[in-house]
Amino acid sequence: MTHPADDDAAPPRRGGYRKGAERRTQILDEMIRMVAEQGVDASSLRSVAEALGITHAALRHYFPSRDELLLAVYREHEVREQGAPDRLKSAIGDMRDSASRNRAVPGLVQLYTTLAADAVQEGHPATRDFMRERFTRLRADLAALIEADQAAGRIRADLDPVDLASLSIAASDGLQVQWLLDPEAVDGEKVLRLLEQIVPAPPE
């Protein structure tokens, strides 16, 4: 499908860097809004060009493939989340806060699940690298918080901090899927509170 040419939406010409960057941000804004409202599927990818009144060729100029567009949307969402209050104050509590914010935007949970599924398949090298690095960074960040909790006597010192970090991230990811499929049956925040509760403190 093609659209009538639209000068404003055409790829930036020589010297149009700022305009190009603005247009790229505008596309990501629109995508985040659409993904949050309607989830990720082929039709929303197609309709983002329509919603912005740009051609598919123009959209492809900024994001040459579906993988690159989805990754850019998720990265932009993460950057905006970093500014959220309560970021990384405590290990499992932080996963819980993040899960709680994600409840408001099921589309972004769908996007995350799509990225995870693409990452473990062949044929999505950029998505695989992104998710692999994301897990590596997240495990290291949470493990550092867990070590601080252990040093402060809040978590038993003999537990492996990286394993506990992997467990918290895995629980949070897995619960999002169960919650999306059956929000009446699964309260992800409540289950993550259970995990926080059973992580043992040192003996008195």
Place this chain on the structure above:
Amino acid sequence: MTHPADDDAAPPRRGGYRKGAERRTQILDEMIRMVAEQGVDASSLRSVAEALGITHAALRHYFPSRDELLLAVYREHEVREQGAPDRLKSAIGDMRDSASRNRAVPGLVQLYTTLAADAVQEGHPATRDFMRERFTRLRADLAALIEADQAAGRIRADLDPVDLASLSIAASDGLQVQWLLDPEAVDGEKVLRLLEQIVPAPPE
């Protein structure tokens, strides 16, 4: 792409029920082997017809859509797993045994992750129903085992058995993705042993 007509591979004619069922099983055998070896991607779906020497039309006769083929492969895998030893003997230990068996077949972990991602998107109603029912059943089965452990004094009685079941399933699912992306960094079995270890027994 088409293949020369092959009588043996044609859809079953009137009275060919048994032959049809055999051919269906043969297709599933081949798919399980291919998915276990090469993972799920578009090319393996296309190549299963080639590998069996049947036409795409014949394959579509048995499995009218990609979703139906993927679901049938996963269901068949589950049925075969049911016969595995140590099935559902203890709550979290069972998830651990299953994770350990899945390590041998990363392609089936990819298949599971694909089904989960499809299930949370629009446009895959059969996959959504299957995964939703699978989680409902799994939570109930594990919760019953946890209640038995609570009655026997092995797990503290004030913990919600369904929440603990959700947590174990979520951890197992999430760890499979982390492990697939980074097998050197994440040992899913070891992390599930950590979860088993921190689930508290009643006070003496």
